[in-house]
Structure formats: C-alpha cells, structure tokens
Amino acid sequence: MKVHAATARQLGLVSCHDCHLLIEKPLSHAHRRCPRCGAHLHPRKPNSLARTWALVCAAILFYIPANVLPMTITSALGTRQADTIISGVIYFMQSGSWEIAMVIFIASVFVPFVKLLILIFLLLSVRFRSAWRPKDRTSLYRLTELVGRWSMVDIYVVTILVALVKLGAIATIEAGPAAVYFAAVVVVTMFAAESFDPRLIWDVIEEDV
Amino acid sequence: MTHPPTPELSHTATDDTRHRQHVAITTEGAVPGRPRVVACPDCDLLNRLPEKHEATLLCVRCGAVLYQHHPNSIDRSLALTVASLVLFLLSNSFPFLAMKSGGFIQETTLLTGIHELWKQELQGLAILVLLTCVLVPLAQMTGLLYILVPLKLGRRPAWHAARIFRLVQEVAPWGMMEVFMMGILVALVKLGHMATIVPGISVFSFGALIFVMAAAFSSLDPPLLWDHLDLRR
Numbered sequence: 001m002k003v004h005a006a007t008a009r010q011l012g013l014v015s016c017h018d019c020h021l022l023i024e025k026p027l028s029h030a031h032r033r034c035p036r037c038g039a040h041l042h043p044r045k046p047n048s049l050a051r052t053w054a055l056v057c058a059a060i061l062f063y064i065p066a067n068v069l070p071m072t073i074t075s076a077l078g079t080r081q082a083d084t085i086i087s088g089v090i091y092f093m094q095s096g097s098w099e100i101a102m103v104i105f106i107a108s109v110f111v112p113f114v115k116l117l118i119l120i121f122l123l124l125s126v127r128f129r130s131a132w133r134p135k136d137r138t139s140l141y142r143l144t145e146l147v148g149r150w151s152m153v154d155i156y157v158v159t160i161l162v163a164l165v166k167l168g169a170i171a172t173i174e175a176g177p178a179a180v181y182f183a184a185v186v187v188v189t190m191f192a193a194e195s196f197d198p199r200l201i202w203d204v205i206e207e208d209v
Numbered sequence: 210m211t212h213p214p215t216p217e218l219s220h221t222a223t224d225d226t227r228h229r230q231h232v233a234i235t236t237e238g239a240v241p242g243r244p245r246v247v248a249c250p251d252c253d254l255l256n257r258l259p260e261k262h263e264a265t266l267l268c269v270r271c272g273a274v275l276y277q278h279h280p281n282s283i284d285r286s287l288a289l290t291v292a293s294l295v296l297f298l299l300s301n302s303f304p305f306l307a308m309k310s311g312g313f314i315q316e317t318t319l320l321t322g323i324h325e326l327w328k329q330e331l332q333g334l335a336i337l338v339l340l341t342c343v344l345v346p347l348a349q350m351t352g353l354l355y356i357l358v359p360l361k362l363g364r365r366p367a368w369h370a371a372r373i374f375r376l377v378q379e380v381a382p383w384g385m386m387e388v389f390m391m392g393i394l395v396a397l398v399k400l401g402h403m404a405t406i407v408p409g410i411s412v413f414s415f416g417a418l419i420f421v422m423a424a425a426f427s428s429l430d431p432p433l434l435w436d437h438l439d440l441r442r
Contacts (some may be wrong), residue, residue: 006255008248013255015248018375019435022248022255036439037371092399100398103391138251138271149385152341156392157399159338162329163322164308164315164400171310171403175331183337190382202252202271 007206009199014043045197049123055192056119062184063112070176072158074165082176085109085154107153108182115144115151115189122196129204141198148193151186155179249273282430287357289425294350296418301343305393305411310404318411319343319389338389345384346422352377353425360437371438381426387419 008015013022019037032041045051070082083091085108092101118140124130125137158175165173245258249268256268256275266276279285304316317325319342326335352373359367367373393412400406 007253008255009253011255013248015250015253017250018378019371019431020247020250021435022246035441036435037375038440039375095402097398100395103395107391134252135271138273142251142273145382149382149388150391152385152388153391153395155334156338156342156389157395159322159326159334160306160317160392160396161399163317163325164306164396165403166315166325170313175326175329175334180331180333183334187337194382198251198271199253202254 007202009043009203010206014041016041017045044199044203045195048195048197048200049126051195052119052123052192055188055195056116056123059112059116059185059188059192062181062188063116066178066182066185067109069178069181071154071178071182072161073174073176074171075174076171084178085182104154104157107150111147111151112185112189115148115193118144119189119192119196122198122201126200126204129208131205131208134201134205137201138198141193141196141201144193148186148190151189152183155183155186247275249275276432277430279428279430279433282428282433283357283360285428286353286425287361289421289428290350290353290357293418293422293425294354296414296421297346297350299414300411300418303410303414305409305415306396307407307409308400308404309407316409341383341385342389345380346386348380349377349384349426350422353429356434356438360434366438371435371440374434374438378431386415386422390415390419 008022013024015022016034016037016039018039019034021034021036023034023041033039034041067085069084071085071088072083074081074083085104089101089105089109092098092104122137122141125132158179161173162175165171246255247258248255249271251273252268252271254268254270256266258266258276264278265274267273268275301319304318304321307314307316323335323339323343326332326338355367356370356374356377359365359370393408393415397406397408
C-alpha cells in the first residue's frame, strides 16, 4: 500500500481528538473547536508530559497506603481481623484457592505497579528523546490503557462483601482505609494514561532525524 | 456554550494542502475519485483510507486500528442497545447474590451494596461504584438511543447529538461492568468458604449485559455517525 509518509503535524493539520476530522491548524489555540463535533482542538494533548508526571507521582503516593493499610476488616464471633491486599492474597494461597489469589494479586498488585512502571518508562523515553522501538512503545501505551480498569476488581469485591456480609454478631465485613487509597490509585493512573499522548513518542524521533 | 465554527476552521484541509501535496486530503463523506485520509490517533501518521470500506485498516507505522467496517451498523447497534437497556433494568432490579448462613438470608442488589458503602462513611467509594457500574453504562446506553433512533427513522439528528456522541465516547473507559462481574465471581468463591452463596437472577443478566453492550459498541461505526451528526449540517 502506498502511503504518503507524512504526519498531520508536518502538514500543519490538526486531527480532532474525538471525531478524527483533519483540520487546518487554527491560528491561536484558545477556544478552537472542531467544526464537526465541537470538541476542543489541540495538535497534541495539552501539557501531556507535565500532567502525566503529576498524576504518576500522585498514584505512587497513594500506592503506599493502599498496600500497607487494611483493605477489609472482618469481625467473626468476637474476633477482628484486618487484611491488607497482600495478606488476603497469602490467605487464599494457603487455603488452596490459587485462582482467587492469582486474580487478586494480578489485578491489585501487579497491574497497578507495572502500569506505573510503563508510564514512567514512556515519560523518560520521550524526555530523553529515545528512538528505541517506537512501535513497541506505542503498543505498551495501548496496553496500559486497556488493562488499567481491571484493577478495580478488588474494590468491587470489597463492595460486595461489605454489602453481603452483615450478620450482626456472627460475621461482618467492613471496608478498611486502604480501599479508598486503592480506588484513588486506579482512578489516578487511569487519568495518567489518558493524559499521556503517544504521538510524542513519534514526534521526538521525527524532530531528531 | 456553543461557539459557532470560526471561518478559518469551517473548511477542511482539502483545498489548501492539495496544492502542496500530491495527496488530496479530505475526511468528508466519500467523494468519488478523491481518497480519504485520516491521521493515526496514536502516532499522527496520515493514512489513506481505501476506496472500498470492507477491510480493517491498520496504521502502517504503529499498527493502531484506524477503521473497521461494520455492516448494518445503525440497525445492529440500535437493536443491541435496546437489548442492553432491558438487561440493565433486570440487573438492577434483582439481587445478584444471596448468602445463607444459619437462619439468616442476606440478599444484595447493586444499589443496596452502594447504599451500604455510603452508610459506612465511604461516600467516595460509593460514588465511584455508582458511577462506574450504574450511571456511566446508563448514560452510554441512553446516549446511544438518543443518537440512533432519529437516524434509524430517517429524521434529522437529535438536538446536540454530536456533543452527546462525543460524551458517550469519552466516558467509555469509566464504564466497568465487566470488571464488576469479575468482582462478583471472586466474591462468590471468597464467601464460599464461609456460607452458602446463591447467585441471583441479576448475575446472569449482568453476564449477558456485558456481552450485549460490548457488541452494541463494537457494531458502531463512528466515521459513519460523524458524517450524519456533523454540526455544520
């Protein structure tokens, strides 16, 4: 397939974020909207790197209490037991529920951690104008957008447990403080992934050639 | 809130860039003999759309999906959206899990679960679950209905339909019903140790809803819809 190897930016065009209409670059950036769908126009996501860095840092801060503080507090027949994410995973491994231990470990510990690592890696690679495997880095970005939402599993499990297990003196489950921090990690990393612009990966390569 | 398109914005790249480049650039509805060009959202490369829209088009540089052909797009997505609204109502009116322990039976629906979080002073979490599992999916479905029904009836697009469609696309990452379904399954196994857990009607309608709604969205043809909803018309 013959393709004219030019980017929209090189031809002075702006592609609308929402409806992908190609528009000639507006003269000033303030209050320019897409004539077709009314979205704000910008050649690249505004302040992409700074916003993503800020959100990544916030997510790292939230990640610590999310893992250290208890996620659920179970009271059964007079005993109270506080479980963090990791202690929950260990409990399931010991009681033989490998699948559940895997699901919770992957969704709650592995995915947020790897997602933050990937975002930091992408930010640094743009910062240092890396030309290393741009296609794979773009795929990595698409991956972070895709898997981030699955970290919410544990929040939903807590919701369901809290709603279901309230048998008075016999057994109750309460949500611990980590639930809030963990939810914040998921939401903030989703915003971070959304504010990163993968086109920056390609921009620095084109500028350096 | 509506800013009228400014004069220099109201025409596309077609006219001016054609003289500079060999590629005539337009994203407007199929004009015979004029190739349509689209910029890759992930790497900004200009890709030429094929004349016949039958294959899936990937960006030649980064591999992003640029275009997918969807036959009968409006009919299919409308039918699936109606089906998912019905399933959504079912899912929210019946309990999804019941727990039997001793003489107690404890049932929970999605909304009572959220209410329970609220009562435990976890308003933030309650709002998050309400948004991601109830309000966002509901907004997506009603938004699609609002856009698709007039198109199906051959009428003019509904008031502000383009803005509504933009909103529907923008909130999409925050609809997390499939993740919630996973949560139900994990909770089922987790509580299986403690008590007898009976999955309710809602679990099944929820399971179906996830697939029907995914199908409704994947049978959408955004470029076609944008042509119809164009604010300039």
